[in-house]
Amino acid sequence: MTRSAITTHVLDTAGGRPARDVPVRLEVRTPQGWRELGSGRTDEDGRCTTLGPERVEAADHRLTFDTAAYYGDRDHFFPEVTVTFTITDPQQHHHVPLLLSPFAISTYRGS
Template sequence: MSLSTHVLDAVQGRPAVGVPVRLDVARPDGWLPVARERTDADGRIRFAPDLLGGPHRLVFDTAAYFQAAGVEHYFYPEVAIAFTVTDPDAHHHVPLLLSPFAYSTYRGS
């Protein structure tokens, strides 16, 4: 399975550069972190781990991003997007459209 994300800053109208993102996989005793990356100059990350089917989660450290950008007021210090991998051979793309007081996501391709 390949997994990627793309974070866009809706207020600035450009990619969100340097957002810390953690990839977790669900285990019986809770979430296990398997990778940590930062978005590149285009706001993208392509995760390297080969993952199996089942629940996964991307956790975006939006507080770190907003603070680095000088944004004083924001509502979501973290965005966690949980999703289920049903086809481990397929590519999964999980974009995030971000602003200080809202966010949206969808299953991309």
């Protein structure tokens, strides 16, 4: 499979390592509501590069990270993290990293 138009990288900032095996879902907003484009899990390096289609449309998209599955029995505050973003140029690749710790999250437009 080739690289998705939208990729992500999850880093466990509290542990100082990639967050492996985090379930991730990619969706697009349509007039009827949110529609799933793909899903996957982060690899050993915390990356998910085959998450969805090679091309996406200009629209609002969102990534939902199942952080409860990642943390398991460990104490955490966010069972799920959803990052919603707008794609205006579908010709560009969009990389949306997530910096994760049990009690804080951060994200940004990557390259």
